[in-house]
Amino acid sequence: xxxxxxxTIVFTIIxxxxxxxxxxxxxxxxxxxxxxxxxRLVQQELDEAKASNDQAKRLQQSCQEKLDHAHEEAGRILxxxxxxxxxxxxxxxxxxxxxxxxxxxxxxxKLAAERETMLRDxxxxxxxxxxxxxxxxxxxxxxxxxxxxxxQDFLKEAGEGV
Amino acid sequence: xxxFKEMLISELGTEQAFTxxxxxxxxxxxxxxxxxxxxxxxxxxxxxxxxxxxxxxPGKLQCALEYAVSFLNDFTRDSxxxxxxxxxPYLGTVAVYIACANIIGIFGLTPPxxxxxxxxxxxxxxxxxxxxxxxxxxxxxGGWKQFAKPMPLLLPxxxxxxxxxxxxxxxxxxxxxxGAFIIMEMLKYLVPVILPAIFSLYFDLFDGLIQTVVxxxxxxxxxxxxxxxxD
Numbered sequence: 081x082x083x084x085x086x087x088t089i090v091f092t093i094i095x096x097x098x099x100x101x102x103x104x105x106x107x108x109x110x111x112x113x114x115x116x117x118x119x120r121l122v123q124q125e126l127d128e129a130k131a132s133n134d135q136a137k138r139l140q141q142s143c144q145e146k147l148d149h150a151h152e153e154a155g156r157i158l159x160x161x162x163x164x165x166x167x168x169x170x171x172x173x174x175x176x177x178x179x180x181x182x183x184x185x186x187x188x189x190k191l192a193a194e195r196e197t198m199l200r201d202x203x204x205x206x207x208x209x210x211x212x213x214x215x216x217x218x219x220x221x222x223x224x225x226x227x228x229x230x231x232q233d234f235l236k237e238a239g240e241g242v
Numbered sequence: 243x244x245x246f247k248e249m250l251i252s253e254l255g256t257e258q259a260f261t262x263x264x265x266x267x268x269x270x271x272x273x274x275x276x277x278x279x280x281x282x283x284x285x286x287x288x289x290x291x292x293x294x295x296x297x298x299x300p301g302k303l304q305c306a307l308e309y310a311v312s313f314l315n316d317f318t319r320d321s322x323x324x325x326x327x328x329x330x331p332y333l334g335t336v337a338v339y340i341a342c343a344n345i346i347g348i349f350g351l352t353p354p355x356x357x358x359x360x361x362x363x364x365x366x367x368x369x370x371x372x373x374x375x376x377x378x379x380x381x382x383x384g385g386w387k388q389f390a391k392p393m394p395l396l397l398p399x400x401x402x403x404x405x406x407x408x409x410x411x412x413x414x415x416x417x418x419x420x421g422a423f424i425i426m427e428m429l430k431y432l433v434p435v436i437l438p439a440i441f442s443l444y445f446d447l448f449d450g451l452i453q454t455v456v457x458x459x460x461x462x463x464x465x466x467x468x469x470x471x472x473d
């Protein structure tokens with residue numbers, strides 16, 4: 081009836097050991113290796129994603145900084161250009177005004193000088209004419225001091241009349 | 243009826259399949275032969291299942307396999323603690339073997355676990371694992387000291403447990419499978435159609451799997467008890 085068979089016990093222990101070593105190598109070993117490999121892979125992917133994320137953030141920050149800097153620089157250059165332009169414009173304007181003034185002044189001066197010359201010439205001519213006329217009238221030379229004074233007076237009167 | 247009784251009594255024992263003609267003849271019983279069949283099927287199945295494992299894009303079968311192995315690993319870690327790793331393959335092997343041995347009755351073969359010698363061998367292995375682990379991880383002295391825990395008063399009980407634990411494991415498995423087998427035989431004798439199929443679902447499948455879980459769970463629990471929180 082109920083009996084222990086030593087051979088069955090020994091056989092079963094051997095069977096179990098064989099099955100155990102086989103399973104450990106081919107079932108659990110392989111499957112656990114796959115599981116570990118996958119866990120490692122996932123961890124690696126996560127690390128890589130984190131690293132690239134960090135890098136992207138850093139890059140974005142530096143780009144932003146550069147952009148800000150460029151904006152600033154552009155503003156500065158624009159302001160400088162505007163200031164320079166204004167300065168040049170004013171300088172040109174001033175020069176032009178100066179030129180115009182100078183031309184005007186020259187013209188006035190010239191006009192005045194010409195008028196003066198003309199007046200002097202006319203006066204001399206008239207004096208001679210007067211002298212000539214007077215001498216003709218008097219039929220004599222008028223060269224005494226008194227004559228000359230008379231002519232001068234006359235001329236003065238005539239000049240005032242002119 | 244008399245004839246049925248005799249049949250039942252003869253079922254308690256195991257038939258001798260053949261004898262290996264060396265060393266004065268080594269008897270090989272039916273349970274060992276059925277175990278060999280189970281092992282052959284398992285080994286072929288494992289080779290088929292694991293010959294093409296992929297890290298990326300695993301198939302459905304591989305997913306199921308990985309789930310089962312992960313479940314076993316988690317279970318072992320939970321019950322044994324930090325040193326779980328070497329025990330998972332053993333517990334898995336025993337679980338698969340006992341499960342197959344218990345439900346092989348469905349295919350008309352005699353369950354090897356109906357043989358007291360087979361369950362004795364399983365219990366002896368568990369004994370070696372439980373106390374081997376205790377001495378392996380606590381050292382020779384620490385292993386002995388573990389018998390005096392949680393208090394020295396319990397020393398005799400703990401020592402008795404060395405015998406009681408494997409005896410209980412062995413008898414529980416054997417008794418359940420044998421009981422189920424006998425009930426099934428009686429049912430088949432009384433009502434030969436339909437009813438045995440329904441009860442076979444319970445006794446062969448459900449009870450077989452429950453006994454597997456109980457055996458493996460208790461082995462893991464006792465092992466964990468021996469080596470947990472050692473420091």
